Amino acid sequence: MSIPNHVAIIMDGNGRWAKQRRLPRYFGHREGVNSLKRIVRYCGDIGIKILTVYAFSTENWNRPAGEVQYLMKLMELTFGVELEELVQNGVKVRVIGDITSVSPKQQQIWRSAEERTKHNDRLFLNVAFNYGGRMEITQAIRGIASDVLEGKFTIDQITEEVVNRYLYTKDLADPDLIIRTGGELRMSNFLLWQSAYSEWYFTETLWPDFDIEEFKKALESFKQRERRFGRVYE
Numbered sequence: 654m655s656i657p658n659h660v661a662i663i664m665d666g667n668g669r670w671a672k673q674r675r676l677p678r679y680f681g682h683r684e685g686v687n688s689l690k691r692i693v694r695y696c697g698d699i700g701i702k703i704l705t706v707y708a709f710s711t712e713n714w715n716r717p718a719g720e721v722q723y724l725m726k727l728m729e730l731t732f733g734v735e736l737e738e739l740v741q742n743g744v745k746v747r748v749i750g751d752i753t754s755v756s757p758k759q760q761q762i763w764r765s766a767e768e769r770t771k772h773n774d775r776l777f778l779n780v781a782f783n784y785g786g787r788m789e790i791t792q793a794i795r796g797i798a799s800d801v802l803e804g805k806f807t808i809d810q811i812t813e814e815v816v817n818r819y820l821y822t823k824d825l826a827d828p829d830l831i832i833r834t835g836g837e838l839r840m841s842n843f844l845l846w847q848s849a850y851s852e853w854y855f856t857e858t859l860w861p862d863f864d865i866e867e868f869k870k871a872l873e874s875f876k877q878r879e880r881r882f883g884r885v886y887e
């Protein structure tokens with residue numbers, strides 16, 4: 654298998670990209686959206702089926718209010734005003750994360766983005782928004798416990814497949830390749846359950862600078878790896 658089926662990306666380094674240019678941080682986020690669009694188009698072109706991106710974590714609310722507001726505006730623009738571009742490109746949007754605690758206007762934008770792209774199947778784009786891996790697992794545990802109490806199944810019947818069904822990514826294959834830009838070497842609460850056997854690719858390149866050439870390097874690195882899933886191959 655040379656091309657990964659599912660690629661996930663931690664898009665880090667927007668702030669530093671702007672700082673390098675003595676620009677306010679939000680310029681970096683704006684450029685980050687352009688980078689995202691470039692990668693979305695390319696994934697569709699080369700036949701990657703699923704792309705999951707970390708757009709806003711449950712911890713990102715702690716940023717300065719102005720920056721949070723700007724990120725929300727960008728989200729509204731990209732998945733509201735400019736949605737047609739995704740519709741035309743055959744992209745099926747799904748938000749993964751807790752959107753019940755964001756503004757009604759934003760909930761509406763996500764719902765309508767999902768609704769308007771639901772018949773597309775060229776590229777599945779999962780946007781992790783107000784997402785945290787531990788939170789996702791916690792809400793899965795709540796769901797399972799509640800269904801056990803209701804007698805839908807017994808404790809013995811809780812398998813990994815059952816747990817999968819309670820995650821935001823329920824019907825999607827796990828990521829084959831996870832890319833983190835911006836030089837940090839950590840998972841930051843991203844897809845904790847789903848990444849059990851994912852290959853990681855870390856690069857110093859800041860997200861706004863992550864172009865097709867950089868993406869090809871990550872795909873090339875993935876190609877070289879031997880995925881054993883805990884087994885031994887002679």
Ligand code: FPP
Nearest residue numbers: 664665666667668669685686708727728731
């Ligand atoms: C990390 O850069 C990036 C984010 C917290 C947000 C990622 C968002 C985008 C790429 C824009 C697309 C998102 C939406 C919602 C449309 P950073 O600010 O942590 O950079 P730094 O580590 O250099 O400070």
